[in-house]
Amino acid sequence: MKSTFFSLLILLLVVSACSTEKKATKAFLLGKYQNAIELYKKTGNSPKANFFIAESYRLSNRLKEAEQYYSRAGGRGIDKDTIKFYYAQSLKANTKYEDAKKQYEELIASSSNEALKDRAKTEMNGLAYLAKLNETTSYYKVKNLEDINTPASEYSPVYLSNELYFTSSRGDGKIYEAEGKPFTDLYKVATKGANVDLNTIAKLPEGINDNIRNEGCVTFSPDGKTMVFAKGNSEKKKGGGADVDLYISRFRNNVWSEPIPININTQFKNESDPDAKNYSWDSTPAFSQDGRTLYFASNRKGGYGGTDLYSAQMDSRGRFTRVRNLGPEINTPGDELFPYIAEDAKLYFASDAHPGYGGLDLFVVKRANGKTQIENLGQPMNSSDDDFGIFLFKPDRGFFASNRSGGKGDDDIYTFVNEDPNLKVVNYYLQGVAYTEDKDQNRQILPNAKVSLLDAKGDLMQDYTTGNDGKFLFRVYENEDYNLVGETDGYLIKRQNYTMKGKSVDPNSLKELITTITLDTLIVLDRIELNKIFVLDNIYYNYNKSDIRPDAAKELDKLVQLLVDNPEIKIELGSHTDSVDTDDYNQRLSQRRAESAVAYIVQHGIAPDRLVAKGYGESKPIARNTNPDGTDNPVGRQKNRRTEFKILEVSSRTKPIQDEEVDEEDKYFRDN
Template sequence: MRNNFYILFFLLVCQFILAQKPSIKKANELFANKAYVEAAKMYEQLKHDQKVLQNLADSYYYNAQMKFASTHYGTLFFTYKDSVKPEYYFRYANALKGIEDFEKGDIIMGEYLKYSVDTKKFREHLNNIVPFNYTVRQMTRSNSTGDFGISFFGEKVVFASLRNTESPLYKWNDRPYLDLYEATVSKDGILENIKPFSEIINTKTHESSATFSKDGKTMYFNRTNDVQVQVGEEKFASVKLFKAVFENNAWTNVTELPFSSDQFSTQHPMLSPDEKKLYFSSDRPGSIGSFDIYFVDIFEDGGYGEPQNLGDNINTIHREQFPFIAEDETLYFASEGLQGLGGLDIFMARTYDGVYGKPINLGETINTGMDDFAYVLKANEGIGYFASNRKGTDNLYSFVREENERRFIVEGDVRDINTKELLPGTTVTLYDMDDKLIGQLVVGENADYVFNSEPNTKYKIVADRDFYASKTEIFETTDDGRVRFTIELEIESYDDAEDIIVTKEDGLVYIQLENIYFDLDKWDIKPEAANTLDVLVAIMKKYPRMEIELGAHTDTRASDAYNLRLSHNRANSTLEYLLENGIERNRMRSKGFGERVPLINCGDNCSEVEHSINRRVEFIVRK
C-alpha cells in the first residue's frame, strides 16, 4: 500500500514537472489563447529565434509593458530586420514612444509609413492649435485597480474595473475579469463611495463601457461572450453589445443587440445626445481597420438600423475605439492610426453639415506615449474623465479643460494637382510676409496641416515635397470671427510639369536632354554641349529645390581604369559648367561610371552607333 502511494506521488510530481517544462508548442498555445502573461514567462526561457522574439515582444506589448516590449522588438530588428513584417514596425515604434524614446520611435515609424515623422515638432505644433488645454488628475490613489470606460449616470459615474478579487483570473493579463462599478466623484475629481453595479449586469465574464439614457432607465454595455468560437485560424470570445432597462427598482430585460455576433466584436457603445443614434466600435467585416467607429439609428419602436461606418475621415487601418458624442455633436474618440504621440491618443472631430471634419489630436496636456482613451465630457462645466495606462496599468483620470486662447487657425491638406491623391510626408511651412518662419509640419497619413495664425495678418504658406514643384499660396486673415482659413495645397510632380522630365521603369526620374559629346580623350564643354546644358540650368533655376546627379559614361574602347577616370573628369566638367552658371554646388553631385553601365551591352563588338549611345551623360533627379 505504501509503495503504491509513493508510485502515485512520484507520477504526480513527474507530471507537474513536465507540465511546467517550457516548450515552443506550449508557449505558442498560450499565445494563441491570448494568455500573454504565461506565454511571456515561457518564451523568456526558450531560444530566442525570430518567431519567439515576435511573440515575446507582442506578449509584453499587449499588456502595455513597453519597456520589455521595446527591448525584445529591438533584438528582433537587430537580428532579423530584413524579414520583419510591417506590423512589427508599427508596434515597435509605439513601444519606443511608450518609454518616451520619441527620436528612435520616429525613425521606426517613418520606415513603416514610408515618410518622415517628427513627434517633437508635432507636439510643439499641437500646443499652438489645440482648442483646449487640460489639467489632469488621477481619480484613485492606487495604480493597480485596472479602471477604465467611465460614463455619466445621473449624479454618479459607472466604470469598468478589475477590483473583483473573487473573480477568476483572465489569462490575457492574469487579472480578474472586468465588472461594472458605480461611484460618486468628489469636487477635486476623486472616486468615492465605490460599489459593484447590479448583479443582473455583472456576470462571470467581462462587462464594461456602459452608456445610459438621460432618464437613467435604459443602458447599453459590453459583455464578452462566455464561449470561444473558431473564426478562421483563431479561436476567441467576441465582445457583444447588450441593452437593459430599469424597472421596479432593478435592472432587467438584458438582451443582446441584433448587430452583435460570435464572429466579430462590437463594443464601446455611446448614445448620441438626442438618443436617436448609438455609436460603437467594431471589427466587423467591411471595417477599414482592426476596429472602426460605427453608428446605428435607434427607431421609435425600439428597432435598429444597419450599422454605418463613419468613413476614412475618422477610421484608419488601425484601431479607432471609445466614441463619445458631446451635446454639440462633436465626436471624441481614441485612435492609434491617426498621427499622435504613441499608442491610443484622444481626438476630436467637429461636424459640418452632418459630416465629421478632420480629427484634431487633443495634444500633450492630455495624451502621452502610452494609451489614452475613453474620454467623456460635461462641456458646460469644462470637466470630464478619461482612462490611461501611462503608469503601466489602466487608471481613470479627471480633467478640467480651458480654452486655448490661440484660436485663429489655417488648415487644409496637400494633394497631387493632377491625380488629387493625398501626399503624406509633404513639408508644409507657414511664413509671414517678412519670410519669418511661423510654423512647419511634415503632414501625416491624412496629408492635413493646421497652423495657428493671427487676425488681420498676411501669410505665405509653402508645400515642399521631393520630386514635386514647390507650391506657394498667399492669404490674409480677418477679424470677423472666422477663425479657420482652409487652404488646400495642390502641387505638381516634375514629370507632370515638364515634358523632358520622365520617370522610367527603374523608378528613377530623369531629365532627358540631347546627348553631350566630348572630343576624343577630352572633357572640356564644347559649344553645342553648352547649349544643351543651358536647358538644364533653366530647369534648375525654375525649381530651386531640385537636386540632381550627373552620371558620365564612356564606351568600351580603352581600359576600364582609363574610362573610369575619363568619365569622372567629364562629369566634373559638366558640374563646373552648371556651377559657373549659377547653380549651387550642394544641389549637384557628379559621378563617373566609365564603361560599367552601358545602355547597350555589346561588349567588344559594338558598332559606332552603339558606342555613341553608350557614350553619354545622364541627369537623374534626386530631390
C-alpha cells in the first residue's frame, strides 16, 4: 500500500513537471521571459531548463543573471558552442574578464561554427582594446540624476525646449510579462540643463501612452512639432504580436494628434497573416539635426546580426523613404541600438558587440579623410552594465542611461560633462544654388531641383530639394571629396566634383566651443533641347592622330556617366580638326576621331544605337588657325581639334508606377 502511494506520487510529480515544462516553453516562445524563468525553475535543475532560464535572462536584457545558468546549461539538441559563447558574454558582463577570455579561447580552438569563432575572436580583440583604452585620459564626469530616478526604470532621455522627455516603468499598472515589470510610458519634466523641476513631472497624454503596451524611446523634429516614438503592439490588434513599431504624431492646435505607424515598419508586409512569427522590432528613433533623416534600430531581415542601425529620408510629403542599413562598419553580429546625431553631426550609439566592458556600451562614430572610426567613450561613461541612450543638450554635456550598480533602481538617467580642454566643435556646411542659363547666358534659378551629395565611393550621403530660391545645403567633412548630382524634369542630370581638401581650419586657432563654417558652390543644369551643342572640355587630339589621349579619356568618362544618368537621350559625337592639310584629308581624319571616341564610349557600356559619329573636318572652326600676320597659331589649332556632342533624340524618362492603394499614413498626410 505504501509502495503504491509513493509510485503514484512520483507519477504525479512527473506529470506535473511535464505540464509545467510545456507552459514554460510556450511562455518562452511567446517572449514572456519572466514567466518562462519562473516556470522553468519549478521543473528542476536540468541542463535544458538552465539553458532556457539563461536565454530568458539574456533576451530580457539581464545577461549578468544568466551566468550561473549558462554554466549548468546543456541538453539534447542544444548547441554547446552557443552556450559557451553566451556563457563567456555573461562572465564579461560580470567583469570576469580572464574567465571570459578562457571561454573564448576554448571556443576558437574547438568550434566548427565559423560565425561564432569570428565573434569570439572579435571579443578577444576587444578585451585587448579595453586594456589600452583604460590607459587613456578620460575627461568625462558623470552623476546620477537622482531627482528624477526611482526604483523603477528611467531611460532614453531627450532634451527639447527646456523639457526633458524620458521613458519610465514607474507606473503601477499591468505587468509586462517579458520582464516582469510594469509597462513603460513616456514622461516629461521641465528642466534647465540638468536641473529638473520635480513638480512638473507628467505623463504624455492618453493616445500617446496607454496601459496595455510599452511606449519606448522618443525623438522630435528640430521644430518640436513632429514626434516619432516606439510602441509595442497589443496581441489583440490585427498584425500585432511581440513586435515593436515606430509611430508618428504631429503637434497641431496645441495637442498631439493620434499616433499612427510610420510607413517604414516592416510589420505592414505581414498584416494579411496575423499569426506570422517574422515581425520585426523597430525602435530607438532619432532625428538628424536638420530633421530630414530618421535613424532607428531594427532586427528586420537582411541585417548583419541582432538589431542593426538604419536610416530613412523624409520626403516633401513628410513620409520616410529609402531605408538604408548603415553598413558593417557600424553594425555587427550583435546589437546596435539608440542612435543619436549630435550638433557636430557625429553619430553616437550603443552596442554590445563592438569592443566594450560588457552589456551595452556607448560609442561615437568619427569621420576622418572619408573613413569611419568608431571609438568607445571609455569609463566612466561606460561600465560593465548597460550604458545607452545618450543625448547632448550642449556639445560638452548631456544625459545618458545606465543600469550600473550604485543607482536608484533598474535603469537610471545620468548627466555628464566633458571637460576636455581641447574640445572644439567645427561644423562645415556646403550651401549652393541650382540654376540654368538662357540663350544669352543669363542665370535663372531652378526651384524643385533635387541635388544629391555623394561621397568619393559614389554612395549617397544626403539629398535636398530646392525651394523657390534654388538653394541647397549639406553637412560636409574636412579632407573629403564629393560629387554633387543635380536633376529636375526637362534638364540633363548633372554631376560635378567638390573637394574639402585644403578648406578646413585648425581647431586650435578657434576660441569658441562651436564654430560653423559655410562654403559656397553652384550647380548649373542644362535644358534638354534637340540639336543643342555641348563642347567637351579637353577632348583634344595630337596632330594628325585619332588616338584617345589620357586627358581625353578622363573627359570621355564624364560623358559616359552623363549618358548613364540620362538614358533617354541619343547624341551625335562630332569631331573637328584644324586647317592643316587638305579638306578631304581633314574630313576623313575627323571622322576617324569621332568614331574613335564613340568606340571608347561603347567599350564603357553605352549602347551603340545611342551614338552617332560625325566628322566635320575643318569646316566649323572656333578659333583662328593662323595669326593675322599669317604665322602659325598653335593654340588656336589645338582648340579647333575638338569634340562636341549634340542631342539628336529624347525619349520620355520612365517613372516607377505608383501603387494606388492608400494606407493609413497616406490618408493622414492627405487630410492634414
